Amino acid sequence: MAGIVGVHGVWNHLEGRTPQEAAALKSDAWTNGLAQSLGVAPPARVDVAYYAHLLRRGHRQAAPDPETLDDEQRDWLARWDLALNPREEVREALVLKPVRQIISGMARRCNLDTELVALFVTIVLNEIKVYFDPAHPGPRQQVRDTVADTLRRVRPSVVIAHSMGSVVAYETLWQNPDVPVPLLVTLGSPLGLPGVIFPRLAPEPVDGRGSRPPSVARWINVADPGDIIAVPRWLGKSFNGIDEDLETSIDVFDFHKVAKYLKNQKVADAVRPYLDEA
Secondary structure, three states, rough: OEEEEEEEEOOOOOOOHHHHHHHHHHHHHHHHHHHHHHOOOOOOOOEEEEEEEEEEHHHHHHOOOHHHHHHHHHHHHHHHHHHHHHOOOOHHHHHHHHHHHHHHHHHHHHHHOHHHHHHHHHHHHHHHHHHHOOOOOOHHHHHHHHHHHHHHHEEEEEEEOOOOOHHHHHHHHOOOOOOEEEEEEEOOOOOOOOOOOOOOOOOOEEEEOOOOOOOOOEEEEEOOOOOOOOOOOHHHEEEEEOOOEEOOOOOOOOOOOOOHHHHOOHHHHHHHHHHOOO
């Protein structure tokens, strides 16, 4: 095994591109980003499993307006906000706040642009809605099948999963235990997001804890303290089998972009030994 598989996160749909073209473009970008942090071109190309097209459901999937969120998504937003900033107030009281008031508070506390946060959280919640929709399980399985196909083709030494891609990778690896992965690196992961993602994982957490997929030999998690989707930053609080929980600043403004994570030295240091062995 000498390859690297990347699993992208939210906000990655490329209009006007076939899935194959989009995967190639994403793979180029990830390969170049990792090469910058390593200082040399990696000995293996990063093959990104592209699935963003599978999480689009009509025009709502791309809607940037948080007012389009349904009641369930508004509840998720309130839970997300509480996870970012736990307070004494009862959650139900927070839900009564207007969506834009919640988003403004999130942006203010994180020193981020309100409109950017509004766009970001809307897209995140729309993709989560499609992925976890129990009435339409097809996209969720199709996404996992897409990632599994890439894993079986590449047989990687390293899997790098970013954002919502960490959720997809986690479930895919549990569903395909025959594919060995020496190293799993999760970046900006919302796997432990209480009330939104964590309780909906497959397999379900046991006694309040998830576990490292059995085919994964080592799991390293990396999060920027300003990354509003990486909640909680330390996955070891919610999962057994986390070998390292690393915190690092990737950028003051680009707090979640995979390009910034891939260029970070802590990510390079985690990945480099497995590429040297390959």
